[in-house]
Amino acid sequence: MDLDKYFVKAELIPAVIQEKSTGEVLMLAYMNRESLQKTLETGYTWFWSRSRQELWNKGATSGHLQKVVEIFADCDDDTLLVTVEQTGAACHTGSHSCFFKKIK
Numbered sequence: 001m002d003l004d005k006y007f008v009k010a011e012l013i014p015a016v017i018q019e020k021s022t023g024e025v026l027m028l029a030y031m032n033r034e035s036l037q038k039t040l041e042t043g044y045t046w047f048w049s050r051s052r053q054e055l056w057n058k059g060a061t062s063g064h065l066q067k068v069v070e071i072f073a074d075c076d077d078d079t080l081l082v083t084v085e086q087t088g089a090a091c092h093t094g095s096h097s098c099f100f101k102k103i104k
Helices: 033-042
Strands: 013-019 025-031 046-049 054-057 066-073 080-086
Touching: 025 033, 025 046, 025 080, 033 046, 033 054, 033 066
Parallel strands: 013 080
Antiparallel strands: 013 025, 046 054, 066 080
């Protein structure tokens, strides 16, 4: 699969991670070509850490893995929606979803 079309605008692409069984949005992370390729190859999510400047496999140290069910590209091929089966918490705070701070 040619992944280049997803990285025409930038080296990183946002990936919205959604729990397949509930539709809940769990987190937002960024992928580069290598992390997307590793995600496709392994069936588990891999991302590019902008703060650490390195690849990371979600749940590799915590055990809170994300098994990929489906990956969709948006209409402009510049954002991904990754549906997963989440094991444990998705957020580093221990919350199931990173989106728990209600503003309005």
